[in-house]
Amino acid sequence: MHSPRSGGSGGSTQTAPRPAAPSRPTVNWADTPEDSPSQVVLAFDDNRLASLLFGHYGQNLALIERRLEIVAEQRGNHVTLEGTRDACEQARHVLETLYARLKKGGELVPGDVEGVIREAASQGFLFDFDPATQKQSFDEIQLRRRPVRARTAAQDAYIRALKRHTLVFGVGPAGTGKTWLAVAYAVHLLERRVVDRLILSRPAVEAGERLGFLPGDMKEKVDPYLRPIYDALHDLMDRAFVERALTSGEIEIAPLAFMRGRTLANACVILDEAQNTTSMQMKMFLTRLGENSHMIITGDPTQIDLPPGQTSGLAEAVDLLGNIEDVEVCHFTAADVVRHELVGRIVAAYDSKGSAGRANAPPKAPAR
Numbered sequence: 001m002h003s004p005r006s007g008g009s010g011g012s013t014q015t016a017p018r019p020a021a022p023s024r025p026t027v028n029w030a031d032t033p034e035d036s037p038s039q040v041v042l043a044f045d046d047n048r049l050a051s052l053l054f055g056h057y058g059q060n061l062a063l064i065e066r067r068l069e070i071v072a073e074q075r076g077n078h079v080t081l082e083g084t085r086d087a088c089e090q091a092r093h094v095l096e097t098l099y100a101r102l103k104k105g106g107e108l109v110p111g112d113v114e115g116v117i118r119e120a121a122s123q124g125f126l127f128d129f130d131p132a133t134q135k136q137s138f139d140e141i142q143l144r145r146r147p148v149r150a151r152t153a154a155q156d157a158y159i160r161a162l163k164r165h166t167l168v169f170g171v172g173p174a175g176t177g178k179t180w181l182a183v184a185y186a187v188h189l190l191e192r193r194v195v196d197r198l199i200l201s202r203p204a205v206e207a208g209e210r211l212g213f214l215p216g217d218m219k220e221k222v223d224p225y226l227r228p229i230y231d232a233l234h235d236l237m238d239r240a241f242v243e244r245a246l247t248s249g250e251i252e253i254a255p256l257a258f259m260r261g262r263t264l265a266n267a268c269v270i271l272d273e274a275q276n277t278t279s280m281q282m283k284m285f286l287t288r289l290g291e292n293s294h295m296i297i298t299g300d301p302t303q304i305d306l307p308p309g310q311t312s313g314l315a316e317a318v319d320l321l322g323n324i325e326d327v328e329v330c331h332f333t334a335a336d337v338v339r340h341e342l343v344g345r346i347v348a349a350y351d352s353k354g355s356a357g358r359a360n361a362p363p364k365a366p367a368r
Helices: 049-055 056-068 085-104 113-124 151-164 178-191 220-238 239-247 279-286 312-320 339-360
Strands: 026-029 038-043 071-075 078-084 169-173 197-201 251-253 267-271 292-301 327-331
Touching: 038 085, 038 267, 049 056, 049 085, 056 071, 056 085, 056 113, 151 169, 151 178, 151 327, 169 178, 178 197, 178 220, 197 327, 220 239, 239 251, 279 312, 279 327, 279 339, 292 312, 312 327, 327 339
Parallel strands: 169 292, 169 327, 197 251, 197 267, 267 292
Antiparallel strands: 026 038, 038 078, 071 078
8 A cells, every 4th residue: 555645734635644743733835946936834733722823813924924024814723825935934933933832831922923033033044943842042031920032132142141140231222121021030030039039229310301299108209210110020920929029028119319328138139221320320339239139230321311411320331341250231222122013113213313413413623
């Protein structure tokens, strides 16, 4: 007898296909040259997971179409990809990786599709990629609630730096995940009892507005400035645990102005919006570092709200400390924005305007 041959995923009569590996869809490639338009059909074995994979009203497939310049047509648990051979292969890589994640009980949160697309690009086109066995190229932070994975090469370098160095600077534009990943790593250390507490600080500087007197006790006065950190905590930890930790002091909100004189031991300390610190404030904060502590400093040098003429403590610290042992400076750009695809274009537009302004500025008069 002749052994049965595997067939495609279409509706024609054919011998039964070999069962696919549990975490991989059935794949049928059209027989076309590599440099000509290609078509591949993926068949996923779980309708519920396939629905989650494709996204609400196919929004995940729509993102893959835009990013990889292909056409993705969904029919039930099948999806047909059309485009260049390389683009279709990369789209297959993305869909298989996300599907394998769902198979393992994971979930797809906003930005995961974008992150896997960037990860695929960093790995190149892997025609033999198996998401069930292939080691992920981007690092991750393991939390009780869910793992937090890097979505760009810069985020990957940032996570690796957090794991290897005592003092890490995260410098770059809004939306690149600097604060969120810093809080995730701090939570990771607290959950594993590597440290006893988290200390969260931020300079109380208004963004171009004067809010005047704020009512309430010290925590209530400072809370508006630390809202982004609270949002990250509630996203990464159970809300009830966050409230208990705030009450017990395991998570402490420490206004930068009142850090002087303290020694912060057995703690992970985060200073957010550090571009709004003065030179003296930054020096004071850095010298609080105690035994068995980690310090993470984040900021965006393009959004300094200090009075004119004052030097940003973040810029000075990065220049002075960048080459010191056990200190790492991680830089992000507009290409690393993961908040919303439009945010990346907005940041790039403002960066282009700033570059053009500097190029067109009249030359300074020579000093006499």
